[in-house]
Amino acid sequence: MVATIAAEASVGGAVAELTRHRVGALVVSPDGRHIEGIVSERDIVQRLSEVRGDLLAEPVASIMSGEVRTCSPDDDVEEIMSVMTEHRIRHVPVVEGGELCGIVSIGDVVKSRIGDLERHRNELLEYITAR
Numbered sequence: 001m002v003a004t005i006a007a008e009a010s011v012g013g014a015v016a017e018l019t020r021h022r023v024g025a026l027v028v029s030p031d032g033r034h035i036e037g038i039v040s041e042r043d044i045v046q047r048l049s050e051v052r053g054d055l056l057a058e059p060v061a062s063i064m065s066g067e068v069r070t071c072s073p074d075d076d077v078e079e080i081m082s083v084m085t086e087h088r089i090r091h092v093p094v095v096e097g098g099e100l101c102g103i104v105s106i107g108d109v110v111k112s113r114i115g116d117l118e119r120h121r122n123e124l125l126e127y128i129t130a131r
Contacts, residue, residue, distance in 0.1 A: 002032070002093070002100055002101075002102060002103045003017060003018075003023050003027070003103075004026060004027045004028070005026045005028055006029070006030060006060070007028050007030070007037065007059060007064065008060070008061065009059065010057055010059060011044060011047075011055050011057070011058050011060060012056035012057065013060070014026055014044065014060050015044065015056065018041060023105075024040055024041050024042075024090060024105065025040035025041070025090070025103075025105075026038070026040075027068075027093050027100060028060055028061070029100060032100065033099040033100050034098075034099065034100065035070065035093055035100055036061075037060075037064035037065055037066045038064060038065050038091060038093065039060050039064040039065070040065075040090065040091060043063045043064065043065060047062075047063045068093060069087055069089060069092055070093045070094070071083065071104065072094065072096060073096055073101065073102070077109055077113065077116075080092055080104055081109050081113070084106060084109065090105060090106040091104070091106070092104045
């Protein structure tokens, strides 16, 4: 399940949802399937530094990133990591058949890479000790 929020929800509501789901970003969606944008902790902090005051009452649409980079379930970790690095983003929604079906975070990418490196290390150790 992907944590989503409506564009008309308040930024305060977004903060509560980020906390409740223990995530760093919410996909902005009217129905949980179609993507309008993405709002992250970073978006909130940056906007807070600009306006200070009543940010929590503003709608999520006022701070969300409307241009969302997505991936498909068939994309490999290297491709997703490249998109994250190139666009300086930490969350990439997964879309299949035009509908939201997941989200990949930078933590997921790091975990995958560490697993790959650990497997490679074990293969090398096995090769060395088998001689």
